Amino acid sequence: MPSYKAPLDDMRFILHDVFHAEKLWASMPATAEVSRDLADAVLEEAGKMVEGVMLPLNRSGDEEGCTWSDTGVATPSGFKEAFQLMAENGWTALSGNPAYGGQGMPKMLAVLFEEMMHSGNTSLALYTLLSNGACLCLDAHASEQLKALYLPKIYAGEWSGTMCLTEPHSGTDLGILRTRAEPQDDGSFAITGTKIFITGGEHDFNDNIIHLVLAKLPDAPAGSKGISLFLVPKFLVDENGNVGERNGVSCGSIEHKMGIKGSATCVMNFDGAKGWLIGEANQGLACMFTMMNYERVSIGLQGLGLGEISYQNAVAYARDRLQGRAASGVQNPAGNADPIIVHGDVRRMLMTMRALNEGGRALSAYLGMQLDIAKFSDDAAARAQADDRVALLTPVAKAFFTDRGLETCITGQQVFGGHGYIREWGMEQFVRDARIAQIYEGTNGIQALDLAGRKVVRNGGASAAAFVAEVRNWLEGETHGVLESVRAPLKNALNLLEQGTATLLEQAGNDPDAVNALAVEYLDLFGLVTYAWLWARMMVASADRGDRFGASKQVVGRFYFERLLPRADVLLRQMQAGSAAMMALAADDF
Incomplete structure (x- = not known):
């Protein structure tokens, strides 16, 4: 195990x-x-x-x-x-x-x-x-x-919560959902419809499950502007928090999945279930996105967490598995072969995994810091800036963490060779469990469109420019000598990100397909450059420790700048190619 x-x-x-x-x-x-x-x-x-x-x-x-x-x-x-x-x-x-x-x-x-x-x-x-x-x-x-009535019980784990968005015909396009909410004389609403892919929609952990359900009122405007949010408990609750009779909500089935098999992914049927409005009528999408943004960060961490356990086990295996001799000479004279960790290709894989994991951990903490400032700071300007940074970086974190997370899990499996494909070693489960994180809570393509379209093009690149300015200010103010080896690459990376933003804005102004065509490369470019900044910060913070931990940080940071950051140049060239070739082929010719 x-x-x-x-x-x-x-x-x-x-x-x-x-x-x-x-x-x-x-x-x-x-x-x-x-x-x-x-x-x-x-x-x-x-x-x-x-x-x-x-x-x-x-x-x-x-x-x-x-x-x-x-x-x-x-x-x-x-x-x-x-x-x-x-x-x-x-x-x-x-x-x-x-x-x-x-x-x-x-x-x-x-x-x-x-x-x-x-x-x-x-x-x-x-x-x-x-x-x-x-x-x-x-x-x-x-x-x-x-x-x-509900928060103390959920915090205590006596009850659980879910989010119910997706319907059989409506995934990303929530504006066409069909679940309806009929007002009742007692101020509640009768919720009717079917939701699919509901994580934890039904289980045996506790006494009640509280569903947050998107639905439309009878007089709702068309599209996403007509969506409201409702609280629908599995069991009705009296004013003292006592669980009563079963509500009109049931689990029709669960999905049989590639991974995360211990998580119940449910089809939920609402048959006139009693629910209560959360927030204002027709403002449900805005309310739900409070939860969605939280979940997107959390699902990003799914990729990061699985990448970490994959790395740890790949390292342990590479130290123990004996195959061949090191190119530089025998390293294990007592044995008939050297451990595979001596081989350059295995080192490449392990170093890539570690550099991505530790860069991701730094970004997750930075994003957590911005969320704390946005929520708790007494400084209105600081809160506004933090809010802007969270909005900008949430799609980056969700998509980049999970794309790199799957990459890392596959790489860890590769370190094991044939044993990585065998169930008993556990590496193949990490690959299967990581795969869904690129899909749910908004596919990574949708995250890229959110970043490129809503967070950059819509405000003329102001949020991206503010982020670049923060990095430049840090770089200009930091004088530690350890930066001299990476200062120029980081400056170049920032220039590439600025060029990518300019390319996106220019092409979006002339080509309706540009945002769709450039978004994924732009998000990856953003992620690579952000990791570079955070690796520079980690190199500065660890430079004077005088221990193995600090020395290792310097080596892994240098590897990131030399072997991973150069991917950014290719991403910019891909963006500059535009949408022409991508969109030229007729649908019938695919």
Whole structure:
């Protein structure tokens, strides 16, 4: 069975040495009590929980999967008990609102915890993460009555939450959804329709499941402007929080999937189910995107977490597997062959995996920091800037983390050779579990369109320019000698990103197909350049440590700049080619 150790040293380094998180937390009243010692203790206990509770169920959960019957969905053996143990120890409420029973921990800590969970057991993690997203949406948009009734129970793990968007005929295009909501005399609504691909829509963990459902009122405007959001519990709840009779909602079936088999992916039928409006009528999409943006970051972390466990096991295998002799001479004279970690191609794979994982971890913490500032800062200008940065980087994080996550999992499988294809080693499960992350919560193509179209073209590149300015300001203000080896490549990378933005804006003004044609390359360019900046920051932060950790950071950072960042040049050339060849072939000629 694969092994896993939470990368606590790297997580602490990112928090304390790169981003100086304690200083930020101390500056905001809501997080002022979160000290370095507390943060380190949270991460250490989280690592123990993931390693001791979640990881042992990962393989068995994949093999057993979920089981549907007309009475409900049974999750794999041990999942229910593990979830209850997590809830009892507060892990289902880590960053929740303290006013309703949450712990109020910063998002910078939460993203690191979520990465660990995805490494240990993605299927089990998804139940918790969907509940967290539902809580975030309720806390931001629901009435005080609904928040007081539902949030404490979900935070405590007594109830769970879901998000119900997709319908059989309507995926990304939510404007054509058919689920309807009929007003009732008591102020509630009767919700009727079918939703598909609902993660955790039915399971056996707890007493109630609270569905957040997109639907249309009878007089709703056409398209996405006519969507409202409703809270629909599996069991009706009285004013004291007591669970009563079954509501008109049921699970029609579960999907049989390539991966994440321990996560119940459900078809949910709403047959006049009683629901309550969240927020304003016809503003449901805006409310739901509070949850969607959270989930997109979390799903990005799925790619990162699976990439990390794949890397750890690939390294262990490469140290033990004996094949051939090193090109530079015998390294293992006591054996008939050297460990494969001596070979250049294996080194290339392992270094690529590590450089991408550690760059991604830095970006996740940076994004968590921006989310904390946007939520907790007393400075209105700082909040606005952080909001802008979150909007810009969320699609980058979701898509780049998951694309590189699958790449990393496949690379880890490749290190094992034929054994990587065999089930008993566990590497093929990581590949299967990682694959869905590129698809759900908005496919990565949709993330690229969101970045290129909404976040860049729509505001004339202002948000992208502000981000580049932040990086340039850091680079100009940082004088540490370690930067001299990477300063020029980073400057060049920023120039490439600016040229890519200019190319996107210019072509979008002349060609209606340009955004679609250039978006994916633009997002990858953005991700590569962002990682380069963060690797430069990590190299500066680790330069004077005088230990193996710091020395390793320097080597891996140099590898990133020399072997991975050059991909950016090719991406720009692809963008500059435009849409002509892509769109020229007639549909019938494919």
